[in-house]
């Protein structure tokens with residue numbers, strides 16, 4: 001299975017790149033932000049509680065998002081793999097993701113982080129807010145709050161994957177296609193490493209032939 005964690009601050013381009021990656025690698029897209037917004041749209045109890053925090057730019061509790069991911073994994077057992085977008089955002093969430101994927105005899109393949117400076121993020125999100133209808137994209141104070149939460153609470157997740165040799169950072173400013181190409185190159189390297197026994201056997205076979 002190919003399980004990619006797409007990482008980066010709000011507005012870094014995770015959603016855009018996720019759409020391209022699911023098409024290329026036939027993956028299921030799991031965005032905790034989208035899952036939470038769907039709960040809000042349905043008017044559920046969970047959605048009502050999450051909305052208050054989301055509108056303030058704060059994180060919703062770990063157990064809420066972990067529970068959502070757990071049921072999404074259970075509902076998609078025949079998937080070729082997943083893109084995790086906006087999750088994990090804390091170290092306990094990252095630990096839970098390892099435990100949950102282990103249940104299916106798989107794990108996180110790699111994490112790719114898109115790096116974008118705060119001023120560019122604010123510009124992008126205010127622009128997105130004109131059409132997204134998201135209250136958290138329409139107010140500069142809330143946007144800066146989300147960036148601060150990312151820097152103080154979420155950025156440590158990078159270290160969690162770095163110690164596992166799975167962390168990669170890319171410049172998230174540039175042409176969408178260029179960034180996509182760089183992400184694919186990282187994923188293909190990890191996939192290549194996972195299948196290198198088969199590859200070297202094929203190479204030997206080619207030499208023989």
Ligand code: ADP
Pocket residue numbers: 009010011032033034036053054055057058059060061062065085086087088089090093136146
């Ligand atoms: P963005 O990356 O633009 O901030 P998201 O759609 O990923 O947008 O998330 C929107 C909001 O949903 C976050 O600010 C946070 O309140 C909540 N949220 C999403 N994913 C998580 C998560 N993994 N843990 C806690 N809160 C989350």
